[in-house]
Amino acid sequence: MTQADLTHDVSKGSVMQSYRAHSHWFNTASDSQFSPALQNDLTADVCVIGGGINGLSTAYHLVRLDPNCRVVVLEKDVVGFGASGRNAGQLVVSFGGADLGMLMKLYGPKKIAAALRYSEQGLAMLERLTAEERIDFDYDRTGYIKTALRAKGEGMLDKYMDCYERTGQSHHFTRMSEHEVQQELHSPYLGHALFDPRGGQFNPLKLIRGLKSAVVRHGGTIFENSPVAAVTREKTEIKVHTGMGSVRCQRLVVATNAFSHQFPGLEDLGIQQAQTPLMIRAAITDPIPEHIWQEAGWPRRAGVNVFSPLFYSFAPTADGRILSVSGFHAQVPKGRSLEAEIAWQLRNDGHIGAFFPRLKEVRVAQTWGGPISITADQIPHVGATKDPRVFHVCGCWGHGMVLGTHHGRTLAELALGLQTESTEMWFVKRAKKRWPTYFIGNLAASAGIAHNRFLGRRIANRLTPPIKLT
Numbered sequence: 001m002t003q004a005d006l007t008h009d010v011s012k013g014s015v016m017q018s019y020r021a022h023s024h025w026f027n028t029a030s031d032s033q034f035s036p037a038l039q040n041d042l043t044a045d046v047c048v049i050g051g052g053i054n055g056l057s058t059a060y061h062l063v064r065l066d067p068n069c070r071v072v073v074l075e076k077d078v079v080g081f082g083a084s085g086r087n088a089g090q091l092v093v094s095f096g097g098a099d100l101g102m103l104m105k106l107y108g109p110k111k112i113a114a115a116l117r118y119s120e121q122g123l124a125m126l127e128r129l130t131a132e133e134r135i136d137f138d139y140d141r142t143g144y145i146k147t148a149l150r151a152k153g154e155g156m157l158d159k160y161m162d163c164y165e166r167t168g169q170s171h172h173f174t175r176m177s178e179h180e181v182q183q184e185l186h187s188p189y190l191g192h193a194l195f196d197p198r199g200g201q202f203n204p205l206k207l208i209r210g211l212k213s214a215v216v217r218h219g220g221t222i223f224e225n226s227p228v229a230a231v232t233r234e235k236t237e238i239k240v241h242t243g244m245g246s247v248r249c250q251r252l253v254v255a256t257n258a259f260s261h262q263f264p265g266l267e268d269l270g271i272q273q274a275q276t277p278l279m280i281r282a283a284i285t286d287p288i289p290e291h292i293w294q295e296a297g298w299p300r301r302a303g304v305n306v307f308s309p310l311f312y313s314f315a316p317t318a319d320g321r322i323l324s325v326s327g328f329h330a331q332v333p334k335g336r337s338l339e340a341e342i343a344w345q346l347r348n349d350g351h352i353g354a355f356f357p358r359l360k361e362v363r364v365a366q367t368w369g370g371p372i373s374i375t376a377d378q379i380p381h382v383g384a385t386k387d388p389r390v391f392h393v394c395g396c397w398g399h400g401m402v403l404g405t406h407h408g409r410t411l412a413e414l415a416l417g418l419q420t421e422s423t424e425m426w427f428v429k430r431a432k433k434r435w436p437t438y439f440i441g442n443l444a445a446s447a448g449i450a451h452n453r454f455l456g457r458r459i460a461n462r463l464t465p466p467i468k469l470t
């Protein structure tokens with residue numbers, strides 16, 4: 001039976017009906033055929049759990065590297081249900097936790113330089129893959145702008161550049177003076193900036209669905225609505241159980257990212273303690289009429305990331321809106337659930353208009369949230385577990401679309417027993433540091449959020465005019 005035979009519209013409706021509130025990308029997605037749930041017992045060479053960028057990139061690279069490899073992907077909901085279909089749509093070259101200075105202290109410039117090159121290769125892979133597979137994902141290679149807040153001066157940005165200089169990669173950035181930033185963005189708050197021409201804006205759900213189609217076209221099989229409920233590891237094979245079927249396989253890739261703490265099994269491999277989730281909130285405006293764009297400036301239409309504990313990002317979309325993410329509104333989930341998905345406060349908080357007064361009349365059309373994954377050692381976890389047949393990836397740290405593309409290739413190579421530059425990368429091979437318990441990870445994330453909120457409030461009060469954060 002082929003995937004095409006299996007595919008039918010299980011929703012008796014569509015993405016449009018069931019998933020609109022999940023994100024702007026779901027809300028504006030065209031009708032889609034979901035893949036059916038797994039309903040029988042199958043055999044595969046590799047089973048991949050999770051239909052986000054990491055899982056689908058793994059499946060894609062498996063079928064491309066070895067066309068004979070039987071690959072099955074199991075997604076508990078629909079592809080893109082996790083962060084991959086709910087993010088801010090910026091392709092950025094980045095690695096690990098937000099504090100590059102801290103990463104440099106922990107791992108040293110040589111390792112961080114290698115990791116940043118790995119991320120850059122991920123971007124090249126993604127650009128190549130989407131061109132080869134003719135995936136239209138509204139990619140606009142604008143680069144992006146990292147700005148400091150005028151109220152805080154150049155110090156933080158300078159420290160960031162110092163770190164980059166030590167990794168030998170500062171040549172990627174062009175400095176923008178406060179005057180240049182004003183000329184482009186007309187913001188009372190933004191000061192100096194760095195411009196990185198790599199990456200840009202894209203529609204993540206289009207990317208994920210395009211990748212899903214490519215996996216299927218090259219012979220992989222994808223089941224949606226197929227939550228993995230248990231995994232049993234025997235000497236000769238691994239058996240992955242859903243409520244309605246099972247997959248027997250030789251290799252297993254668990255690409256459950258911020259949901260990993262909920263994973264029902266593999267406790268002895270430490271999957272549940274590998275990360276802790278954090279909910280990130282996003283808001284998107286109505287389409288902005290061209291004459292308002294003309295007034296607002298943004299000649300590059302590049303995303304703007306505010307480099308400060310008062311973190312904000314603002315990214316123009318292909319349909320002429322602005323998508324904003326606010327660090328202040330990040331939230332640690334209560335308990336283990338990842339339910340909180342709507343950030344209704346952002347509908348009326350006025351921050352887009354505060355940062356960009358020429359856009360103050362523009363209405364926020366939709367808000368949502370999605371989970372990112374935080375690790376104890378500040379960097380992504382990718383690679384083999386104690387059982388060399390089982391691989392795990394998590395710890396996206398809020399910028400995992402580019403990295404996830406490369407991780408997928410790395411995981412495919414590992415699952416096929418290949419040894420490459422990527423499989424030998426220091427953060428792939430190292431023993432991963434886990435949170436002692438989920439509770440402690442959750443507590444540490446809460447403390448981090450509380451600290452950032454405290455700093456954020458202080459900074460917001462110093463802005464002219466001050467921003468009211470509630």
Ligand SMILES: Cc1cc2nc3c(=O)[nH]c(=O)nc-3n(C[C@H](O)[C@H](O)[C@H](O)COP(=O)(O)OP(=O)(O)OC[C@H]3O[C@@H](n4cnc5c(N)ncnc54)[C@H](O)[C@@H]3O)c2cc1C
Nearest residue numbers: 050052053054076082083084087088090228370396400401
């Ligand atoms: C609001 C927000 C803004 C962001 N902005 C950006 C950005 O601009 N740029 C960027 O690069 N990154 C951004 N990120 C981060 C980026 O989205 C993530 O790094 C990336 O999507 C992680 O991909 P993933 O495949 O690891 O995880 P996910 O996309 O979360 O996929 C994991 C999948 O596993 C499935 N799953 C879980 N448990 C099971 C189970 N038991 N059985 C079967 N399936 C299961 C889930 O349903 C989910 O689909 C943002 C994230 C958020 C939330």
